[in-house]
């Protein structure tokens with residue numbers, strides 16, 4: 096609809112910024128929140144400020160969307176089951192350049208902006224790197240002015256809250272919406288029907304073509320909520336659209352009329368369950384009916400919305416793939432492929448070939464893992480029940496694909512079995528990655544090594560068939576959040592020295608290099624780190640009542656808990672240091688504060704036991720008077736984007752120690768280096784490219800290479816050989832198995848030690864010696880503060896490649912073929 100008379104709206108010329116922020120702040124407090132000076136709370140101040148800032152975005156937001164329509168731009172749709180956005184207020188203040196003004200307004204009212212910012216609940220709709228990457232890309236897309244749209248689910252509960260009880264992880268629901276969310280706008284008018292179950296009817300149309308119809312489905316509604324994504328100092332405000340599930344009718348009236356109120360409400364709950372909770376699992380798929388429902392729910396709503404928008408400017412589908420690029424963030428949204436085929440064929444009467452060409456030209460897929468058990472497979476039985484028509488289409492795609500391979504390549508049966516989208520067996524499965532590779536125009540890995548492993552190993556035969564489809568786009572992070580906002584001390588110093596162009600052109604940091612021998616500058620650099628450390632210490636002392644030595648090296652590993660990330664190897668180093676102190680309490684060593692944070696998937700027993708071990712070691716080490724402040728071990732609970740923003744600026748050493756060949760890229764590694772921490776890491780993921788950029792003399796690399804890990808395994812790797820050969824390692828293992836850190840709970844680490852001594856799948860024992868020696872090197876360098884600081888400066892100055900701006904431009908050029916758009920406001 097559009098209004099004939101639009102006098103109720105401000106004209107384009109009217110300067111809405113003439114309403115001062117102070118006025119708007121007051122207005123929201125009084126008229127929206129209904130508060131006065133007697134009843135106002137700090138939470139009210141947070142809400143009111145956020146709404147005032149949102150108001151400032153509205154015109155740009157509307158204009159941006161209008162502009163995309165007018166120009167009929169080629170749009171990018173980033174489909175992701177996860178968006179780990181963190182807090183939005185600070186980011187909006189920085190991107191819109193309102194930080195200083197708001198700081199003053201609040202100060203004048205005896206409120207601290209930083210204190211108010213602390214009241215915002217993280218928007219934690221993701222597990223880790225994959226979800227955070229989506230959020231960084233949204234920031235870059237808006238900053239660079241790409242016509243882009245994020246699509247996902249508005250989970251009522253984000254990633255669980257992690258508590259620690261007796262050293263164990265305990266999960267609590269994350270009720271992030273409990274007090275409302277000032278950033279989202281409900282778009283009730285954008286409600287779509289999502290079908291599930293039912294059956295497929297076939298018939299012949301008037302021309303005698305075989306046609307299919309999905310009938311008798313059980314329906315659910317998807318309702319849109321929009322979240323603004325402002326670019327940095329531009330007029331572009333892009334849109335993140337998240338779907339909430341609702342029942343088609345509020346109650347089952349038959350049940351209701353029969354007086355069965357509870358049953359009636361129950362069916363309402365079943366529909367709403369779809370958007371209830373983010374799955375925290377690390378290796379998923381098996382029988383997760385609701386997870387598949389989530390995937391289809393959001394994909395179906397999104398495609399309906401994309402097609403609606405496309406039809407504003409186009410009558411038929413001829414130009415669809417010229418105007419629409421859909422990026423699938425991992426395999427989670429891959430069910431969009433048969434859904435688009437179905438919509439085109441069954442609802443719009445296109446033939447198979449036409450529908451196929453459009454589909455393949457539209458979709459692109461990013462892979463984020465090399466762990467084979469993490470590649471999604473859905474049981475054919477489940478698909479048959481939930482999405483019968485999609486299963487048919489998948490079978491047809493597979494049939495055509497395998498025929499094509501047979502005709503064009505001399506592939507034997509075992510190769511065909513490997514390529515097949517359907518995995519045969521007693522419980523047949525659909526391999527979602529294979530479906531994606533066959534149906535997408537581009538498949539990309541997220542770091543060079545990762546892409547190489549995809550091409551040479553995991554998808555070897557696919558790469559032979561479609562060599563041009565495989566691409567690498569190394570991940571990136573947004574400098575706006577991860578330096579400008581999170582680290583005011585360092586970013587201030589950098590801008591003083593080289594100006595602030597780096598915020599949108601990260602390679603500008605190169606200019607820092609020429610100051611690397613200036614003593615004053617190095618002094619200021621150290622001071623910036625020290626100030627960030629002081630802030631973190633305050634936070635830790637307040638929350639954990641533990642004293643931290645500000646002169647100690649902050650040695651940090653913060654990320655999801657997974658065996659391949661080897662937090663366990665890190666704690667082995669801690670125990671080794673502890674033993675050295677116990678052997679010689681007068682030892683002259685570099686004091687360390689070793690910080691861990693991260694969540695383990697609730698069902699991942701081994702990862703949870705690593706958390707327990709860290710906490711057990713911490714309890715012993717931190718309370719041993721021989722140790723004093725030479726060594727402290729901290730496990731900071733409930734890791735989040737916000738906590739990362741506090742820890743990373745304060746870090747000296749970044750632990751990136753995955754078994755080589757397992758970490759697709761890593762993005763934490765980039766965030767630390769950008770904040771001046773030095774990295775200790777393996778030749779894995781993006782560490783390799785970081786080393787290439789910063790220079791091998793400015794990073795601490797250790798351990799087996801990916802191919803050496805493979806070789807070792809082929810040679811019947813025996814971890815006991817290392818245990819017997821390395822006395823410090825033997826001592827560490829013996830202490831754990833003899834319950835040194837857990838006298839009250841003997842035997843709890845038995846499985847862990849047994850696994851290490853017999854299999855050690857992630858090669859901790861094989862890498863231990865090299866890790867410890869490298870850690871000793873780290874300590875020696877830390878003693879020479881000037882040299883350390885120079886390396887820190889060089890890391891920052893050479894890290895420009897890892898900006899998400901660069902990554903997003905590569906996606907736009909190599910895959911989406913979309914152009915930047917300038918949004919103007921009079």
Ligand code: F58
Nearest residue numbers: 222223224225377463758759760761762
């Ligand atoms: C991560 N994957 C990779 N998955 O582990 C990391 O190397 C990479 O840098 C990052 O993606 C971005 O490319 C990741 O975070 C998940 O969180 C999955 C969520 C769904 C369940 C399985 C894990």
